[in-house]
Amino acid sequence: MKSWISILLLTLISFPATAEKFGTGADMSKLVAISTLLENPEDYLDKDVTVEGAIISVCKKRGCWMKLASDKKYQTLRIKVKDGDMVFPFNAKGKTAYATGKLVGMELSKEKAVAYLSHLAEEANEEFDKGSIKSGMTVYQLSPTGVTIAD
């Protein structure tokens, strides 16, 4: 009886460890550096691309977004899914993620950009200087169909 309980508990505990692939998983043949993508984002809109980067923050409530470090200093790219479509593990911070999907651009007025970026900073527990936004802007994020998190 004891051994059965142990097996059951081990199975339950070890189950999430295999869940490193989300959706279809990343397509490594479409790899584009985040810096290249963000240098000319218009060229990549509506095209499937795969980005790679260390996970530097994850949504703590529903795991519905994560931020990847770019190959360029200080630069990041947000990977965002609809709540529940994929759930990125909160303890994946620092691991390397590959995400395949479409780059989405959001045109925001100055006020909306300040409100949106303040909200993102608050969610990620990061500092945000509202004064750094001087005008309206386009915010880019990747909407993935597949993600692979390397261990």
Place this chain on the structure above:
Amino acid sequence: MQTKTAKSIENTKSTNNKISWFKLNRSLHRDIGYFCIGMTLIFSISGIAVNHIDDWNPNYQVSQSTVVIQDLKQHIDSPQLDHYLVKELGLSSDIRADFWESGTRYKLFLENDTNIFVDFETQQVTVETIRSRPILKIFNQLHLNEIKNGWVYFSDLFAVMLIFLSISALFMIRGRNGVLGKRGLIVLAGFICPFLFILA
């Protein structure tokens, strides 16, 4: 006399063959109820956990502590910065990744799910440790339908069984001791309560 006896036996047989809907309802309510115990516990425990998502992380135990390292600024350009931080903080895990958020804000991620956030301006270092809540995390995955696939249909079946349990409960006791008597008010209260929250 013989004919009468034969008729009476026949009547008794037909009474015995009649399905007792009352008994069947009670048996089904009992057995489906037993089957639903596990699922009900999973959904209700996870329900409480997820209900308070604004106050705590139901899947992970996250702790943060902040310390000030007095001579931190001197190490901002050091190639040994990562090792310096790990040593100063008395940690021992391998480094997973690092990231400069800005010229003065730095993040260091360790293999044992410990993360270090450094602010060189204030010389404050925040150490975050993340530990999984294994059982609760699985309950939440099931509750929030993160497993997908067949689970969607199985949880639909569970919902149907709950509907059966609630309706069959109405027919558990006959007459005025059941819902046709005072106990009907309890049923009514169950319907009224949710609407009170909507009206409030």
